Amino acid sequence: MALLSVENVSKRFGGIQALEDITLAVEAGEIYGLIGPNGAGKTTLFNCMTGLYTVSSGAIRLDGAALQALKPHQIVKLGFARTFQNIRLFANMSALENVMVGRHARTHAKVLGAVFRGRKTRAEEADTQERAQTLLNRVGLASKGQVLACHLAYGDQRRLEIARALASEPRLLALDEPVAGMNPSERLQMGELMRELRADGLTLLLIEHDVKLVMGLCDRVAVLDYGRKIAEGQSEAVRNDPAVIAAYLGSEA
């Protein structure tokens, strides 16, 4: 069974049909790419998957569990984390604190625990901090834990978003244009990080404009255009699909 399955999902905003009858399946362990021209509905689909939007019809399942009626925080708890296209860090918290917030779904301290700070709470805090630091190291921000998120360089902010999402221990990580605005060497690094994550057993869902990156990285891709899926399959096959060339590659080439 697919890890994430999207079944006949449609989304309307008033009179605008943003997504129409989208069906796709992401298998465990793969890197799945979602491409398409601007306004094709990629981010809308992300928002539907992660509970920011409710779908107008259709179903979304993570490992069999229906997501479409859940709130964002419940979806995170099931093991599905995301980043945002327009970086949404907690700007005035330090990098470390940002990642610690990412641990929220996996930690438990309540008000009483916070006030009395017993052994369990202290252990949890220490663990949270340690894991957060480990994740910072992993994405290459080892020395920047105390820097405010808003003072980080752009590429670092993107990396911090990924560390923050990883902190919730996802099975599936959805990245919305993770290399947007990065220079070529940063892009290579990011691609490398994604491969490593996959090697660790994480499944990745990727929205990306950079066709070269997507083709080189993804096992399979789906192409959206005007809210519809116009192609899906192995990267090479899709690349040569005439409909895709016409809709997307053609327009950019």
Add this chain to the structure above:
Amino acid sequence: MDIFAQQLVNGLVLGSIYALVALGYTMVYGILELINFAHGEVTMVGAMVALSVIGLLMGVAPELPGVVVVLAGILVAIPACMALAYTIEKIAYRPLRHAPRLAPLITAIGVSIILQNLAMLIWGRQYVSFPAILPSDKYALLGAQISLLQIVIVVLALLLMAGLWLLVERTRLGRAMRATAQSREVAELMGVNVDRVISATFVLGAAIAAIAGVMVSAYYGLAHYYMGFMLGLKAFSAAVLGGIGNLAGAMLGGLLLGVIEALGAGYIGDLTGGFLGSNYQDVFAFFVLIGVLVLRPSGLLGERVANRA
């Protein structure tokens, strides 16, 4: 006399005043997403200035007919309120346009306190009464009594709303206002002088508020430095009820709130078996406000706020 019809009439009169004040809230909110908390106080200043002029005129020219005196009062109150609103926007809101959301709201409260207390220093703690110089003719209407003043209030309010509607829909300024409300950045790129449009919005709302202030003091026969607070809250509730940012919504919300309040005050005793009396009139607006926000946050005529993530 039919209580229902009478309360309906009273409610419509009061409601048309709420609607006028609500327009000021809704216009500013539509463009800046700011609750201009001081708008109620601007209304109060309108009433106070007009009453001062009226008192002065009655002293120096007692032979003038009452209607002329009141008109003169209104004509002074309007520019006074416009200047006041212009100043408030320029000093207290404009510097904070890019500040965190809470900041302008807190200054708005500050301005409100300042105006109230200045008014108290100038006009005193006492109620200022509206002299009985307007004709007090009464007519029977469907089992209710309606006074000439009430008729004038409703008609004038409707005319003002129609005028504002035309201004927003048909003029260059109106187009610029609508464009700014849609997107400040894009309007700016298209050559709209956004600062001027925002000033114009405040000034326009204040002019209408001045008239509403005179109306409400003429209707109740008095004015008070504290009157703007409740009036403003109710008008804001009316704007939310209709769908904030929406002109037609403010008008509908105002009228509806007026009617709800009047009928509620008339019947609350019966409804609660005498437990609550008409002194609870002021709570209806808040229950309506909370009810609307819970059941239909976008208001009756408001569009669902677009989803952006």
Add this chain to the structure above:
Amino acid sequence: MPEALRQRPRLAFAGLAVLLAVLPFLVGLGLGNAWVRVLDFVLLYMLLAIGLNIVVGYAGLLDLGYIAFYALGAYLYAWLASPHFGLHLPFWVVLPLGAMLAGLFGVLLGAPTLRLRGDYLAIVTLGFGEIIRIFMNNLNAPFNLTNGPQGMNRIDPVSVAGLSLGKPLHVAGLTLPPTTLYYYLFLAFVLLAIFVAMRLQDSRIGRAWAALREDEIAAAAMGIDTRNVKLLAFAMGASFGGLAGGLFAAFQGFISPESFTLWESILVLCMIVLGGMGNIPGVLLGAALLTLIPEALRYLGDLQRATLGHVVVDPSDLRMLLFGVALVMMMLFRPAGLLPSRLRRREFAAQDGVAEQEQASLYDAHA
């Protein structure tokens, strides 16, 4: 703090403790007992400000009806410990009940409104404050619950182990007036509140509040149940208010709707804005200043009488005006407050660097 003390935090701490312990005596001897009473009110407002700071400073929710929770606590105390209903429950029963009642109302009010945008919440809470006051003002008929505008009096003072704080205490040749006794009680509560607030701030919950304040959508996407976390902040703040209300009723022995107007809500808000939102020392400073300054302003009347021969402007009229001016000035020139928190200081300094984040609309109706 002088460098010598910074190196010896324990010494500084001990010094502060001694100062706090003898403060009422110093003030009582130097300025008279009336000022010890003012000191009590400083502590009471500190308690309120710490509570409201959880809501506004930590979680970024603007609550303009905070005093309603204070009123609930005070009225509950009066109902359960005064001749009004002939009930005389001890304070350690009534105070927690008051905090719980206020917290419950906080949840009832917050549950439907907290999913809305912040400024709507501000107006709804403001409306709630007025509703409570109107009810307190009118619930003397047909059934006398609140005694209407006259208010309720002869409320029981707090009594600890058979010792009433409402009567002077003679100990070791010293006479401690009730104001001094209440000073120690209030001080204990304030210290407790500071402890709780600081522990909360530096915890999983506190980080969730901060995240919520920074970016609600991102907070939700990090697994934070935004509605529950907001409700928690709102209810916590409300119960601090209810607790302070109970203490107020016991201390005064008399309450009326007069004490719970909108301007009291705004006053407490001013305290935290002036002092520095989110930062406990700032909040305490704000509460102290805004309680002391109006008291000091009373001397303006004497000053006018001495210099001009008569009172030209009643100082109590000027008080609110000055508040208004201070509020506007603070927002314009020092928006982070006198003692900004580490966080806020960074926030306001870094304003330009922060990508403009869309806080406006959230998710679809189900969220």
